[in-house]
Structures are given as structure tokens and as C-alpha cells.
Amino acid sequence: MIECDSRMWFGKYGGCFIADAFTLGCDRYYSEYRKAVTDPVFLREYEQLKKQFVDDSFRFVETEKRNLTLCFAPENSYSILGTALLVKKLNKKKAVSGVRYADEAICCARVCAELGVPLKLYLAHDIAGISSLRTRLASLGAEYDAEICGELFNLPEMYAFQEWVASPDELGIINCRSNVGAFPQVNIATDFSKEYGVKFHESLERECGRGYNRIVVPSISGSFALAVWKAFEGSGVRLTSVECDPVDDLTEELDSYCGTFTKVMRNRFIDRVLAPEWMAMVEEGKVERVIVGFDQAIKTGDPHVTAESVSLQSLAAICHSESLKDEKVICVVRGMRWGADL
Amino acid sequence: MTNRINDTIRRAQADGRVAFIGLVPIEPDSMAHSLRIANAMVQSGVDILMAHIPNWIPWMEGKTLQRAAQEPRNAGISREQIFDFITALRKQHPQVPIINMTLYDTSLTMGQETFLRLSEEADVDGFDIPNYPLVSCEDKFGFYERCVKDGRHLILAISYEIATAKEGTQEYQMLLEMAKRARGFAFIMNAPGGKSGSDVKLSNEELRSAVQRVKAVMKAQGNDCYTSIVCGISGKEDIEKVKHSGAESFMIGSAYIQMLQDGKSLEEVSSYLQGIRNMCDLDCEVPG
Numbered sequence: 001m002i003e004c005d006s007r008m009w010f011g012k013y014g015g016c017f018i019a020d021a022f023t024l025g026c027d028r029y030y031s032e033y034r035k036a037v038t039d040p041v042f043l044r045e046y047e048q049l050k051k052q053f054v055d056d057s058f059r060f061v062e063t064e065k066r067n068l069t070l071c072f073a074p075e076n077s078y079s080i081l082g083t084a085l086l087v088k089k090l091n092k093k094k095a096v097s098g099v100r101y102a103d104e105a106i107c108c109a110r111v112c113a114e115l116g117v118p119l120k121l122y123l124a125h126d127i128a129g130i131s132s133l134r135t136r137l138a139s140l141g142a143e144y145d146a147e148i149c150g151e152l153f154n155l156p157e158m159y160a161f162q163e164w165v166a167s168p169d170e171l172g173i174i175n176c177r178s179n180v181g182a183f184p185q186v187n188i189a190t191d192f193s194k195e196y197g198v199k200f201h202e203s204l205e206r207e208c209g210r211g212y213n214r215i216v217v218p219s220i221s222g223s224f225a226l227a228v229w230k231a232f233e234g235s236g237v238r239l240t241s242v243e244c245d246p247v248d249d250l251t252e253e254l255d256s257y258c259g260t261f262t263k264v265m266r267n268r269f270i271d272r273v274l275a276p277e278w279m280a281m282v283e284e285g286k287v288e289r290v291i292v293g294f295d296q297a298i299k300t301g302d303p304h305v306t307a308e309s310v311s312l313q314s315l316a317a318i319c320h321s322e323s324l325k326d327e328k329v330i331c332v333v334r335g336m337r338w339g340a341d342l
Numbered sequence: 343m344t345n346r347i348n349d350t351i352r353r354a355q356a357d358g359r360v361a362f363i364g365l366v367p368i369e370p371d372s373m374a375h376s377l378r379i380a381n382a383m384v385q386s387g388v389d390i391l392m393a394h395i396p397n398w399i400p401w402m403e404g405k406t407l408q409r410a411a412q413e414p415r416n417a418g419i420s421r422e423q424i425f426d427f428i429t430a431l432r433k434q435h436p437q438v439p440i441i442n443m444t445l446y447d448t449s450l451t452m453g454q455e456t457f458l459r460l461s462e463e464a465d466v467d468g469f470d471i472p473n474y475p476l477v478s479c480e481d482k483f484g485f486y487e488r489c490v491k492d493g494r495h496l497i498l499a500i501s502y503e504i505a506t507a508k509e510g511t512q513e514y515q516m517l518l519e520m521a522k523r524a525r526g527f528a529f530i531m532n533a534p535g536g537k538s539g540s541d542v543k544l545s546n547e548e549l550r551s552a553v554q555r556v557k558a559v560m561k562a563q564g565n566d567c568y569t570s571i572v573c574g575i576s577g578k579e580d581i582e583k584v585k586h587s588g589a590e591s592f593m594i595g596s597a598y599i600q601m602l603q604d605g606k607s608l609e610e611v612s613s614y615l616q617g618i619r620n621m622c623d624l625d626c627e628v629p630g
Contacts, residue, residue, distance in 0.1 A: 015475070015479070016475055016478065016479070017445070017446050017447065017450075017473045017474070017475060018473050018475070019402075019472045019473055019499055019501070020475060020476055020477045020478050020498070020499075020504075020516060020520065021499060021500060021501035021503070021504045021516075021531070022501070023475060023477075023478035024478075024504075024512050024513060024516065027512075148405075151405075152405065152408045152409060152412060153399070153400075153408065153412060155399065155401075158399065158401045161401060162401060162402075166533075166542070253398075253451055254450055254451050255398060255399060255447050255450070255451050256399070256445070256446075256447040256450065256473075257399055257401070258399075258401045259401075259473060261447075261450055264398075264399070266398065268415060268416050268417075268418055269416060271398070271399060273399075
């Protein structure tokens with residue numbers, strides 16, 4: 001059962017800032033989606049896909065600091081699976097997606113190969129030059145654009161969205177995160193990805209019982225944190241997302257990313273776009289958002305992690321968790337990925 | 343309330359030609375050079391200037407205009423500097439219609455009041471903000487209402503699908519709403535997705551049917567708004583298509599901005615623009 005969130009606005013964020021001419025296409029896509037996810041055939045196939053592709057092995061490790069437990073977490077691929085299946089279900093001729101990490105690109109290609117859906121990927125500049133990735137994508141039958149993000153903006157999702165808007169009847173879009181695209185793109189991504197939070201919650205209950213009162217989550221776009229938070233909403237557990245950037249001159253601006261209004265951390269060359277629903281949660285005080293400096297994050301000295309094996313934001317999350325003295329904290333740790341930190 | 347846009351298109355019609363709308367790029371190195379480009383455009387016969395206020399995430403643009411957005415951003419040009427340029431443009435060309443072209447994102451980022459105040463100070467005649475959800479969100483932010491009150495036109499963009507929608511459909515309902523609210527001129531998109539510089543274009547007959555339909559629906563609503571063709575207009579065949587469609591104007595941006603990006607001189611660009619301008623007469627044989 002996939003619960004659909006039909007809100008166009010999350011507080012002052014979200015929306016559908018797209019030409020009037022194309023809003024009807026977006027509305028139609030949303031109603032097709034809602035219909036698809038109630039179809040037992042779709043749900044059966046989705047369950048099968050999850051068995052094949054989802055890794056839900058959360059590993060909990062107690063640290064020497066008695067109030068802090070680390071949770072080594074797999075990546076959240078539910079949204080890729082769900083939206084790829086949707087492309088097939090809606091009989092689109094091709095799927096398009098913008099990817100920032102090598103594992104994300106391979107996941108999209110493997111899922112589409114399994115479903116028999118032709119795929120075109122826009123590769124972020126950071127991964128476009130990895131020849132083994134390109135070879136693997138080609139062997140999986142995926143078409144890719146490895147040029148545009150290096151030539152112009154390093155925003156692969158933007159190019160995928162652009163292609164989709166030009167031919168929404170023929171193309172379907174695979175969403176890796178909840179921070180891009182006019183309504184209903186962000187909703188659909190979150191609808192699928194929140195199952196990740198449920199799996200995390202179940203593992204946490206199983207392994208640690210209820211002896212914790214704060215979860216600290218590393219965050220880039222807020223999509224991962226949002227998926228986790230959804231499973232704890234109303235539980236009394238507090239949630240903090242921790243961001244860390246390898247550059248120190250990013251400022252926060254309001255902007256939209258392909259038609260969804262949100263906040264963007266940016267300098268002249270970089271945009272780190274935050275998920276609109278996540279920003280609304282932060283502003284409503286339901287969750288906390290912390291930014292840790294790069295220099296501070298890389299000094300993290302927990303013996304269970306090394307800077308080479310976990311993401312920068314995870315180091316920052318551990319750094320922040322260690323400062324929380326009076327709470328029982330679960331700190332989520334994500335592995336180092338091959339690709340962009342932003 | 344008179345508006346330079348209406349007056350200019352009316353004059354072009356009286357002269358027996360279609361009006362030429364051109365996009366003024368923001369030069370990353372010098373606003374003075376942007377002004378020189380705008381002056382060359384006017385001298386070459388461009389009737390209406392669109393001032394490009396680039397979006398920092400230009401997701402509705404093709405490659406050329408993305409580059410035209412990226413260069414000023416990387417150079418650290420601020421939006422306030424761009425408004426200073428538009429103000430200077432107005433001083434230089436008091437009679438030429440100026441339209442601010444951007445996404446609504448810019449207004450959201452700056453704050454709508456600031457955006458409108460700076461536009462008023464620059465005495466612009468209208469806005470081309472293709473992603474403002476006027477009909478679908480019922481003017482939620484009051485931008486359109488404010489434009490009407492201030493006598494500035496919010497230029498609406500109509501896709502082929504909307505323009506040719508069957509009666510009784512949601513698309514037709516949207517066409518009715520847009521036809522009722524269009525002011526100055528309504529853009530008819532010559533490409534799917536409304537992407538600038540697009541290679542995928544409507545056929546002659548598709549474009550003509552779209553334009554004629556929009557004009558008929560506007561007329562039925564008592565709206566004497568003009569039409570204009572946008573997206574992928576660059577050469578002789580395109581201008582012929584515009585004239586065949588019955589639209590009163592057209593817009594070019596990417597074609598000559600690409601020339602500037604390729605390092606072509608202002609004289610070469612002027613020569614291109616004059617060539618386009620020479621094709622605008624309705625009874626002229628387009629030069630081969």
C-alpha cells in the first residue's frame with residue numbers, strides 16, 4: 001500500500017511553478033500515478049522489485065560514548081524503484097533521470113533493464129568521466145549524456161526534467177530524490193522513499209528497543225532525512241539533520257528547482273537544493289537542521305569510522321551527535337559514494 | 343491605459359509588417375557592452391526589447407540561454423546590477439517597449455515587492471514570466487492583478503496543445519482563461535516544452551492553426567490582444583512561417599546570442615538582425 005500525499009504546498013514551499021500550458025500534464029500524471037499505485041498488479045511487481053534491489057541491512061554499533069549508537073545505513077533506492085515501475089506501468093516509451101552518484105546510475109540502469117524500460121541518464125559531471133561506469137551502463141542498455149553537466153550546469157536532474165516536460169506523454173521520469181520538479185514530482189518521490197524510514201524504524205526497534213530519544217541524520221538535500229522522519233512523526237523522538245559542505249561560502253537563497261519553490265544553498269558555481277517538504281518541517285520546528293563546518297567534521301575521531309569510508313555529512317553527523325551529552329542518540333551513517341557531495 | 347507594447351505592434355501593423363521582439367543578453371564582463379548590444383538591436387530594427395534577467399537555475403532554457411545565464415552568474419553579477427542596466431536601457435530608449443524576461447523564481451527569490459518596485463523604477467512595459475501559474479493557481483501571488491493595476495502586461499505563453507484543444511476539455515477551459523486574461527500579446531510556442539532555441543518545431547500548418555484558434559477565442563472574449571511566435575525562430579523559413587501563421591509579432595533570442603557567444607562581432611550580429619528585419623514586411627519576398 002502506497003499512501004499518496006496530494007499536497008501541492010508545504011507551508012510556503014513546493015508548488016507548481018511551471019507554465020500554465022504544462023500544469024494539466026502534471027495533474028494528469030498525478031492522477032495516473034494515484035491510479036497505478038492502487039493496482040494489485042503494480043503492487044505485486046513493486047514487491048518483487050524490492051526483493052531484488054533493496055538492501056535494508058541497517059547495522060547498529062554502540063560507541064564508547066554510552067549515549068551514542070551509530071547506525072550504518074544502506075542507500076534509499078525506493079523512489080528509483082517506484083518511479084521506474086511507474087514509467088513501465090504508464091506505458092511510457094522511455095525513462096529519463098538525472099543521477100549524481102555511480103551507484104544511483106547503476107541502480108536506475110539495472111532496474112530499467114529488469115523492467116524492459118529504455119533509459120536515458122544525465123550524469124553529473126563528477127561521475128561522467130568514470131569509464132567503468134559508462135561501460136557498465138552501456139552493457140545494461142542505458143543511454144547516457146555525460147557531457148551537458150560538465151559543459152553547463154552540474155544539475156543532472158534539471159536536464160532530465162527538461163526532457164520530460166517537452167514530451168510528458170512519451171517519457172517518464174525516475175526521481176532519485178524529493179527536491180526536484182514541480183508538483184507532483186516531489187510528492188511521488190517521497191511517497192515511495194518513506195518506506196525506507198519504516199524499515200529503519202523496524203530495525204531500530206528490533207536492535208535497540210526504545211532506549212533513545214534523538215536521531216541524527218546526515219543530509220544533503222533533506223530527502224533522506226525526510227524519509228526517515230516520516231516513520232517517526234508523532235512518536236516523540238526528536239530528529240536532527242546535519243549538513244556539511246566541502247566549500248564554506250554557500251549562502252541560503254529562496255529559489256525553485258524545476259518548478260518547486262524551496263531553499264537553495266549556493267555560491268556562484270554550486271547549487272545544493274533542499275527538499276521543499278523538509279524545509280517546511282524545519283520552519284515549523286518539527287525537526288532540527290544543523291550545519292557543521294568542514295574543518296570540524298573531518299576531525300571526527302570515532303574509531304568505527306574513517307573519513308575514507310563514510311560520507312562527509314556522516315562525519316558531520318557524528319561530530320554533532322558527540323556534542324549531545326544528555327540524550328540517547330542514534331546517529332545514522334551513510335557510506336562514501338562515488339560522486340558529488342552536493 | 344496605453345502601453346508601449348500595444349502602440350508598437352499597432353504601428354508595425356499599420357506599416358504592413360510583423361513586429362520584431364529581441365532578447366537583450368547580460369554580458370558578464372560589462373553592462374556597458376550589454377547596452378551597446380541593445381543599441382545595435384534597436385538600430386537594426388528590433389521593435390521590442392526583452393531584458394534577460396537570468397535565472398540561476400535556468401531550467402526552462404535551451405543551451406544558449408543557459409550559457410547566457412551561467413556567465414553572469416559565474417561572474418558574480420547581482421540582480422540589482424541587472425535592474426540598474428534595465429534602468430539605463432530605459433533612459434537610452436524612452437520610446438522602445440521593454441519587457442523583463444525571467445522565471446517567477448527570480449521574483450520569489452528577490453521578493454515580489456522588490457521585483458515589482460525595481461521594474462517600476464526601470465519603467466518596463468511588461469513581464470515574460472513563463473512559469474507564473476496564473477490560471478492553474480488562480481493568481482495565488484497576485485502578480486497578474488498587480489500588473490493589470492499598474493498597466494504593465496504579463497505576457498502569457500500558450501502551447502500548441504492548449505491552443506488547439508477540443509471544446510469541453512480541461513485544455514480548452516485553460517485556453518478560455520488565458521484568452522480572457524492575455525494582455526499586450528500572447529506567445530504561441532513553436533516548440534514542445536517551451537524551450538528556447540529548440541530544434542523541434544511545429545509545422546507551418548500546425549502553427550497557423552494554433553495562432554488562428556487563439557485569435558478567434560480571444561476575439562470571442564472581446565480581447566484584442568496580439569499574438570507572437572516564440573521558440574526556435576532563427577531564419578528565413580521561420581519568419582515565413584510566422585507571417586503565414588497570422589501572428590503580429592515574433593521573438594528571437596538564442597539565434598544571435600549564440601553568435602555573440604561564438605565570438606562574432608557586433609557588426610555581424612547587427613547585419614543578421616537587419617536581415618531578419620528586412621523579412622518582416624508582409625508583402626515582401628523573403629530574400630534567399
